Every structure is written in structure tokens, then in C-alpha cells.
Amino acid sequence: MKYSNIATEPPGPEAQRIIQVLKKNCYDSTFTYPLVIADGSGCTVRDVDGNAFLDFTSNIGACPLGYSHPDVMDVLAQYAKNGAHKIAGQDFYCKEHAELSEQLVSVLPxxxxxxxxxxxxxxxxxxxxxxxxxxxxxxxxxxPGVSCIGAFHGRTLGALTFTLSKPVQKAGFPELPVLRIKFCTDDNDPDIDAIERLLGQNKAALILTEIIQGEGGYNVASRQFIKNLRKSADVHGIPLILDEVQSGMGRTGKWWAFEHYDVKPDIMTTAKALQVGATAYRQDYDPGQQGVLSSTWGGGSRIDLAMGARIIQVIKRDNLLSNASKIGGLLKKGLSELLGGKGGVIDVRGIGLMIGLEFDTKANRDLALQQLFKKGLLLLPAGQKSMRVIPPLVISEEEVGEGLEMMSALLH
Ligand SMILES: Cc1ncc(COP(=O)(O)O)c(C=O)c1O
Structure with a gap:
């Protein structure tokens, strides 16, 4: 069985029409290629012209169960006749809020x-x-808060302060007070204890980092670096915030990437695969007073909350953490065969199903993305010249095999 099938060279006529409307009316954001998504099943996404693409993106990890998964369809069906699907969820209670909190707390520290x-x-x-x-x-x-060079924590002004990934994301926007350290990927990096030097000379409010820099290029933190952050945070009484928005929810084969490092955060974040954003914190960080945090839709997007709870249940029930480790291992091995080939791949790195492929040049990376798209394989860029390989957690060996074949034909 073949999972991808290009019937009409993309963008087909309907995709072209829709993209024209978007270009006319909307800000042209971070679109990589002219894919207009219509539907999907398994790890295959179909576009509006009937093309089928094998998905190695999971919509940046936001579709961990792929498409039309029976549990996803079941949740959607439950809400098909509920006209109060979205409520002001920090002002009124709903059971989905309670159920997601129970599911999430069950996998938190x-x-x-x-x-x-x-x-x-x-x-x-x-x-x-x-x-x-x-x-x-x-x-x-x-x-000041401390964050890492190459970090991505989002684009609202506070989060953007701590982001330092691409200049275009930052240009001209104001910042909170911030100090930066190098994100070390090697235990032998001479800056491995830069945090302690920095905190010897400066007081700080918080340390914020990813464990695997996502948008910054799929850079995997060195074990010693993360241990040093934890140690300095303890010594100086500073909260360590770990951002698991991209790496969390089983992507790396454990619920949270920090579990591979034997550390725990004081505060953490997740989103994407959870379907909603979540800040999670040790109880002593609770404000202990109503009204400090709130929003209209937080806790009230009932379909998303129910979907998030079901996703956690399915990850547990179907052992998707083991699948991420096992299939991630096969995928990484297959991708390693592209090293030194004609496509210009110079590094393969990552944990579980969160794998980055670095190219020798941005031009080679961009060319590969476009060519693979035309052949029916979806991938996304990360950093200056890397590509992220993050298929749904449900991906099978056969699907990975087909994707690797397409990549090998082009890049080996
Ligand atoms: C690590 C990390 N933090 C924060 C964000 C921001 O999330 P959102 O795009 O949902 O605002 C992202 C998005 O890519 C991310 O990867």
C-alpha cells in the first residue's frame, strides 16, 4: 500500500484559488509551500485537489494521532450536537476542563x-x-529573566523577549529585561557553566529554556548543561521554567523531554499536541489569589479540552511513548544514511520522533523541502538550514519506510 499519491501537480487549481484569496486578504505569514489541507487519515493529509501527502510534520506536533483517528472522530461526534462548545472557561466551569486537568496532572511531576x-x-x-x-x-x-541564544518561546511580546531564533521575529519589538546564555549541545562546551558565572554577577528572576530547541533548529541540549541550569537555579533560588510546547506530550518517547535528563522544572509549559496551551507549576508557585491569571477561552474551548484529554488517554492506552522511541530509532537510523549524500545533509540529531536534519546550506534545505512536497512528503524547516522530521506518534514502520524512500531517492 502506498500512502502518498500526487494526482495533480501541487498547487492544483483549487489550491491556487484559495491561496490567491489568502494572499489578497491576509498577512503572508510562515507558509513553506502551497499545501491547502482538506482532510486526512492515518499519517496522510489530503489537499483540496485530491493529492495525498505522507505527513512528517504532524502540523508541528499538533496532530499526534494523525488524522481521522477513531478516538478523535469519537470526540468530534460527541460535540456535533452540543451548541455550547466554547464558553468563557475561566469564568464558568465545564467538565472538560476538569477532565483535562486530571489527565495532564497524571503525567506531570x-x-x-x-x-x-x-x-x-x-x-x-x-x-x-x-x-x-x-x-x-x-x-x-x-x-531580568535568563534565556538561551537560539531559543523560541513564542511571539507575544513577553515570550518574544526570551526568543532569540531568527532576526525577523524580533526586529524592532520591545523587550522585558533579559540576559542570555549559550544553549550548549556538548558536555565539553567551554560555556557549559556560563549560567553560574552569569548568576555570580547578576541577580535574575527566572531561567527559561527548551530541552530541544525546536524553531531554533532542533538542537538537543547537553545533559550537563541542563543539570547545571537546575543546580544554579537551586543555588540562587530562581525558578527553572522548561518549555515543552514542542517537545512535550510524548514526542521524544517520554511524556516530557526533561525526563531524559533526570531533572524537574519548577514551572513548565506545553501546548500543540495538547490542543490547548497549558502552564503547569509546582503548588508553591500558585498565586493563591483569584484573578491573577485568566482569559476568555482558557479552559473553555470544550472540544479542544476533550480532545486533549482523549489524546493523553490514547497515548497511554496504545503505548505511543514506546512507539515514538522505537519508530524514532528506525527513522533516525534511516535518516543517518543520507549523511554526506548528494542532498547536502550534514547532521541528524534528536530524541524519539523529534528529529532534525541539518543541511550544508539553506538553499539545499529549501530545495529539498520543495522537491519532497512535490513528490508527496511533508516536512518543515527549523532554524537557518535544518529540517524537522516529526511525524504523528502513531506512525508505522511502513509509513516511515515510504517517507525514507522518497528522501533517499532525492538526497542519498
Ligand atoms: C518551544 C516553543 N514554545 C512556544 C511556542 C509558541 O507556541 P504557539 O505558536 O502556540 O504560540 C512554540 C511554537 O512553535 C514552541 O516551539
Whole structure:
């Protein structure tokens, strides 16, 4: 069985029409190629002209069960006749809010609470606010936060402060006070303990980092680097915020990427695969007063909340963490065979089903993305010259095999 099938060279006529409307009426954001999604099943996405693409993106991890998964369809069917599908969920209660909180708490570190919000960026905003709030209660003035070079934490102004991935994302926008350190990917990096040097000379409010930089290029943190952040945060009494918006929810073969490093955050974020944004925090970071955090839709997008809860249940029930580790291993091995080939692949890195492929030049990366799209394989860029390979957690060996064949024909 073949999972991809290009019937009409994309963009076909209907895709062209829709893209023209979008270009006329909307800001032209981060579109990589002219894919107009209509539907999907399994790990295959269909466009509006009837082409079928094998999906190695999961919509940046937001579709961990792929498309038309029976559990996803079941949740959708339950709400087909419910006319109160979206409520002001921080002002009124609903059972979906309670059920997602139970599911999420069951996979969080002990004694963590949750706050649900719309997006990953807002999950980061609220994490930062909780850190400042606690520091304020301890008598500290507004101090700088520490984040990493190459980080991506979102595009709202607070989160954007701590983002330093591509200049275009930052240009001209104001920032909160911030200090930056190198994101070390090698235990032997001379800057591995830069955090301790920095905190020896400066007071700080918080440390915020990803474990695997996503948008920044799929850079995997060194073990010692993360351990040093945890240690310095403890020594100086500073909260460590780990951003699991992209790497969380089983993507790396564990619920959270930090579990591969034997550390725990004080505050963390997740979103994407959860369907809603979430800030999660140890109970002592709770503001202990109503009204400090809220929003209209946080906790009230009932279909998304129900879907998030079901996704966690399915990941547990179907052992998708093991699938991510097992299939991730096969995928990484297959991708490693592209190293040094005609496509210009120079590095393959990642954990589980969160794999980055670095090219020698941006031009070669961009060319490969476009050519693979035309052949029926969806991938997305990351950083200056890398590509992210993040298929749904349900992907099978056969599907991975077909994708690898397409990549090999072009890049080996
Ligand atoms: C690590 C990380 N944090 C935050 C965000 C922002 O999430 P959102 O786009 O949902 O605002 C992203 C998005 O890619 C991310 O990868």
C-alpha cells in the first residue's frame, strides 16, 4: 500500500484559488509551500485537489494521532450536537476542563497544578508571570529573566523577549529585561557553566529554556548543561521554567523531554499536541489569589479540552511513548544514511520522533523541502538550514519506510 499519491501537480487549481484569496486578504505569514489541507487519515493529509501527502510534520506536533483517528472522530461526534462548545472557561466551569486537568496532572511531576490558555506563547507568558509573582512575594524587584541564544518561546511580546531564533521575529519589538546564555549541545562546551558565572554577577528572576530547541533548529541540549541550569537555579533560588510546547506530550518517547535528563522544572509549559496551551507549576508557585491569571477561552474551548484529554488517554492506552522511541530509532537510523549524500545533509540529531536534519546550506534545505512536497512528503524547516522530521506518534514502520524512500531517492 502506498500512502502518498500526487494526482495533480501541487498547487492544483483549487489550491491556487484559495491561496490567491489568502494572499489578497491576509498577512503572508510562515507558509513553506502551497499545501491547502482538506482532510486526512492515518499519517496522510489530503489537499483540496485530491493529492495525498505522507505527513512528517504532524502540523508541528499538533496532530499526534494523525488524522481521522477513531478516538478523535469519537470526540468530534460527541460535540456535533452540543451548541455550547466554547464558553468563557475561566469564568464558568465545564467538565472538560476538569477532565483535562486530571489527565495532564497524571503525567506531570508530583504536586503540580495547571492553568489552561489558548496557545504556546500564552503558556509561556503565564509561566513567566508566575515566576515574577513568586519573586515579588519574596521581596525582589523586577529582575531580568535568563534565556538561551537560539531559543523560541513564542511571539507575544513577553515570550518574544526570551526568543532569540531568527532576526525577523524580533526586529524592532520591545523587550522585558533579559540576559542570555549559550544553549550548549556538548558536555565539553567551554560555556557549559556560563549560567553560574552569569548568576555570580547578576541577580535574575527566572531561567527559561527548551530541552530541544525546536524553531531554533532542533538542537538537543547537553545533559550537563541542563543539570547545571537546575543546580544554579537551586543555588540562587530562581525558578527553572522548561518549555515543552514542542517537545512535550510524548514526542521524544517520554511524556516530557526533561525526563531524559533526570531533572524537574519548577514551572513548565506545553501546548500543540495538547490542543490547548497549558502552564503547569509546582503548588508553591500558585498565586493563591483569584484573578491573577485568566482569559476568555482558557479552559473553555470544550472540544479542544476533550480532545486533549482523549489524546493523553490514547497515548497511554496504545503505548505511543514506546512507539515514538522505537519508530524514532528506525527513522533516525534511516535518516543517518543520507549523511554526506548528494542532498547536502550534514547532521541528524534528536530524541524519539523529534528529529532534525541539518543541511550544508539553506538553499539545499529549501530545495529539498520543495522537491519532497512535490513528490508527496511533508516536512518543515527549523532554524537557518535544518529540517524537522516529526511525524504523528502513531506512525508505522511502513509509513516511515515510504517517507525514507522518497528522501533517499532525492538526497542519498
Ligand atoms: C518551544 C516553543 N514554545 C512556544 C511556542 C509558541 O507556541 P504557539 O505558536 O502556540 O504560540 C512554540 C511554537 O512553535 C514552541 O516551539
Amino acid at each position: 508530583d504536586n503540580f497544578k495547571t492553568f489552561f490558555i489558548n496557545s504556546g506563547a500564552e503558556a509561556v507568558e503565564n509561566a513567566v508571570k508566575l515566576a515574577y509573582r513568586k519573586r515579588m512575594s519574596e521581596g525582589f524587584p523586577v529582575l
